Amino acid sequence: MVDGERWRIIDTPTRSDGGLLFQSWRFTARSDVDHRTRVMDVEEVDGQWMLVASWD
Numbered sequence: 300m301v302d303g304e305r306w307r308i309i310d311t312p313t314r315s316d317g318g319l320l321f322q323s324w325r326f327t328a329r330s331d332v333d334h335r336t337r338v339m340d341v342e343e344v345d346g347q348w349m350l351v352a353s354w355d
Contacts, residue, residue, distance in 0.1 A: 301350055305331040306339070315340075323351065 300306070306328035313325045323342045329335070340352040 306337070307331065309336070
């Protein structure tokens with residue numbers, strides 16, 4: 300969920316050690332609402348996933 304919208308990962312996440320805070324993951328996701336796609340970078344912070352960047 301990002302801003303109340305469900306996104307589904309549609310490829311294999313790529314692990315990166317270059318995160319802003321910790322280790323990050325990059326993946327492509329598709330919106331359940333209108334099927335647009337985005338690349339997203341997330342990091343795990345205190346046991347929760349934090350979106351740090353995304354672009355269409």
